[in-house]
Amino acid sequence: MAKKEDSRLPQAGDFQLKEGSVLDGTRKYSYFDLFRYSTRCERFLLVVSLLVATAASAFIPYFMIIYGEFTSLLVDRTVGVGTSSPAFALPMFGGGQQLTNASKEENNQAIIDDATAFGIGSLVGSVAMFLLITLAIDLANRIALNQIDRIRKLFLEAMLRQDIAWYDTSSGSNFASKMTEDLDKLKEGIGEKVVIVVFLIMTFVIGIVSAFVYGWKLTLVVLSCVPFIIAATSVVARLQGSLAEKELKSYSDAANVVEEVFSGIRTVFAFSGQEKEKERFGKLLIPAENTGRKKGLYSGMGNALSWLIIYLCMALAIWYGVTLILDERDLPDRVYTPAVLVIVLFAVIMGAQNLGFASPHVEAIAVATAAGQTLFNIIDRPSQVDPMDEKGNRPENTAGHIRFEGIRFRYPARPDVEILKGLTVDVLPGQTVAFVGASGCGKSTLIQLMQRFYDPEAGSVKLDGRDLRTLNVGWLRSQIGVVGQEPVLFATTIGENIRYGRPSATQADIEKAARAANCHDFITRLPKGYDTQVGEKGAQISGGQKQRIAIARALVRQPQVLLLDEATSALDPTSEKRVQSALELASQGPTTLVVAHRLSTITNADKIVFLKDGVVAEQGTHEELMERRGLYCELVNITQRKEATEADEGAVAGRPLQKSQNQSDEETDDDEEDEEEDEEPELQTSGSSRDSGFRASTRRKQ
Ligand SMILES: Nc1ncnc2c1ncn2[C@@H]1O[C@H](COP(=O)(O)OP(=O)(O)OP(=O)(O)O)[C@@H](O)[C@H]1O
Ligand SMILES: [Mg+2]
Structure with a gap:
């Protein structure tokens, strides 16, 4: 139209x-x-x-x-x-x-x-x-x-x-x-x-x-049966409809199980769950079969009943109609002829039946x-928070001064738990600030507040002195590059996934970003290079590769604010070191907020912020915090001790400590690293002695 x-x-x-x-x-x-x-x-x-x-x-x-x-x-x-x-x-x-x-x-x-x-x-x-x-x-x-x-x-x-x-x-x-x-x-x-x-x-x-x-007299008599016909027909029609729907629902429930099983087929095989799944599927089919059986029985009975009523009505109407016809047989102006009987009878009964059919x-x-x-x-x-809204300021340039001011926040989905309880952090333009703290203390929450995924309950997040709520949401997000904790790729080519960061990016820009994220080499080694499909949710590439592509996607954007939430957590030490230096280079321009898995990667940050109980427990440079001998220092000591113990155990077992460093980054098993760190449930940190890390950008910038 x-x-x-x-x-x-x-x-x-x-x-x-x-x-x-x-x-x-x-x-x-x-x-x-x-x-x-x-x-x-x-x-x-x-x-x-x-x-x-x-x-x-x-x-x-x-x-x-x-x-x-x-x-x-x-x-x-x-x-x-x-x-x-x-x-x-x-x-x-x-x-x-x-x-x-x-x-x-x-x-x-x-x-x-x-x-x-x-x-x-x-x-x-x-x-x-x-x-x-x-x-x-x-x-x-x-x-x-x-x-x-x-x-x-x-x-x-x-x-x-x-x-x-x-x-x-x-x-x-x-x-x-x-x-x-x-x-x-x-x-x-x-x-x-x-x-x-x-x-x-x-x-x-x-x-x-x-x-x-x-013939109104006969019509009135036939009409007296109509409610029964309507009721019987509509009950049957509805019953059939609702039972058919129930049957379909049961089958679709069973189909959902199949879907779930196939999407998690690796887990099913790994735990030999075939028999269990077969049983679960069989159980879900039982209600479908029962409903099917009931549907047959009820609709048979219902149909018989409704036709019984219809024929009874006809009998009544024919008896009365014939009486009328006989009464008028010898009159010159007859109203009731056999034609009238048939017309009245069927017009009313069919009408009533149709009215019953209308009910479903x-x-x-x-x-x-x-x-x-x-x-x-x-x-x-x-x-x-409407990202398509035209409203809100769009400042011409961004210096990158970020300030979290007295932030109180709870997630709408869990309103009874207050995550941040009056947190204040100031990040100067171009600085790199790292957030550390126990798992679940609210580090990723801060990253989300910066992108205005949520608004704080009290206090405000400010960019260059302006409350984020006064800024245009689309513009704000266009200033930010993010690498999330669980990076998500879309089911398209690697090149397109990187371009998602900046739709206007040329192939050269994409390759440059990929080089910076240390993924260019592995991409070009793939038969289709940048045109390789990554599969649904990036299922056809490894976790570490996914993470590097996500980093390239953030870098191609050339953001003013860079948010890295454990951006290198899935990488082996060699790749991590390389990506880390790339990120370090990339973070020289923009203001960068980092949440890091490994303390070693943030020792050189301009400021380290230790979060505890929803507020800042300590903040300062690595050296300052170490001198203070507070929570951060304790954390560093724990991780150092842990590393030392592991080194001892490794030496006793004759285990090659730097095994993964001798391998190419493609062959390395990222999970091994992760498993070791998972032994420390509360504090997600480790080794402090590696030499890569964010160098104080105050030195670079100011
Ligand atoms: N969308 C959400 N809805 C409700 N609660 C949430 C949501 N996201 C996170 N939380 C809760 O908020 C708290 C802080 O979560 P957050 O993701 O910020 O932790 P984190 O410090 O990043 O932890 P980690 O180091 O494990 O990533 C956690 O207790 C978590 O359970
Ligand atoms: Mg997190």
Whole structure:
């Protein structure tokens, strides 16, 4: 549809302020709200499609009328009554001739004419109904698809706007599939289901009206049975629907297990979990089978019951109808002929049945409203930190002075634990500051606060004296290069993963960054070089390689602020040393915040900040802190002692201490290093005697 129309559509933001806060995600939407992203033209076309469906529904009583007229005339002409019953529909197709005292031959000819007319009438009716229903459903579905396309885009945009706090608290692991499911349900609810429901309801309405026109007394009697027919049909239809859904759900639960097993197939094999998984899968299939069995039984019984009721109603109606026919047999102006009996009976009963069939479709509309509720609540949710927002300052240049001032912070997902309790740290432009402390003390939290993934509860984070909250979020993040604790790569080529840091980067820039991150060599040794696919989540390359690519990605950005959260933790000493010197070089320009695994890598930092209990316990240079003989000094001593013990043990066992240094970085097993350090559960630090490390940039810069 035309672009112009799209621009008139309500946008996500339009609904936020007018309708109050939707932060808690509990805003209710009515069924008509589901059409909020439709254009006027689409709404008009939907009304047209409903009118077409109504026209199609008129054909159900029409079939009853020609059927009734035909059977009635058949009886008249066979018996050769004086005057045959009047007909309205059959004469349109050349039958239904009214005869008085006709000969046998005339009657026979009339029967043939009637039969032909009945055949043509049925054919015309069914073709017309087929065309009308197809048109109505197709039109409604096209309109719905247009809207769903729009909603899908807005929804994705809304997701990309949301703050991390929202992701922490709301999104489950299968969020994407739930979203697809919700969109599908919504599509049905605003598309074909509306048409089907209108069609079914209108067959009832038009059926009843035409029955009243033909004979109100009989209609009233047949109507008394209608509630039973509607109830029986709708119960059966709903039961079938809900049991089928349950069955499907059980199968999809079982399929989820399969998915989980295959995604963790290495772990399953490693722990010989095949039998266990087979059992788990088998157990999940049991409810599916049970539901399937129940579905067969219930729908058999339900169907039998509903037909029982229908035939009982027919018996009643035929008994009463025949009484009426006999009463009026000798009157000149007869209302009740066999035709009227057939028409009234079937028009009402079929209408009632259709009304019953409508009930699961009405339920689908209710489900669509619920799905719309979920989707629209996300679309309407104003994000606390919106990276696509145009608002906020974009200073022309950044010096890189960072200040954490009296920060108090707790994660929204765990509001009862205060992580930072009034922390203050000042980082001068170009400085390299290292954070150390026990695992879980809040080092990575600080890195996240710097990127404004969260806002502190009290206090502020400042860049060049400006509170981060006053800065444009997109701009702020464009100034920062990050290497995270668990680097994530995307399922594309190595080159593209590095380019993610700066979309405008040339191949030369990418290679330069890769060289700096000490990964150029291993990349070029791969058969496809920079075009090598890394697999989903980077599964096809090693942990250390992944980390180096992540470093290259941060470096290619040429950031003003560099955040390194254990950036070299997965590397062997040789690669670490090289990457470390690259990082050191890279950190000469930007202000750098480092969280380091190994104390040796930060001894030369301009400042070392020791975090404990949510505040700064000590800060200063390595030398200052060592002189103070406080917590940091103790930590260094522990790690030195540990190294010494390990060295002794190694010597006794005749183990080559520097084994990994003799190997090429590709062959080294990174995990060996990690395992050794994991023996120290509280303090994630080790060796202090290596010579690589961040050199005081105050010396370089000021
Ligand atoms: N998204 C989150 N939601 C709730 N709590 C969190 C979240 N992320 C971290 N935490 C908690 O906050 C505390 C600080 O976590 P943080 O990641 O900052 O620790 P850390 O100092 O980086 O530890 P490590 O050295 O092990 O990486 C931990 O107790 C952790 O359990
Ligand atoms: Mg961490």
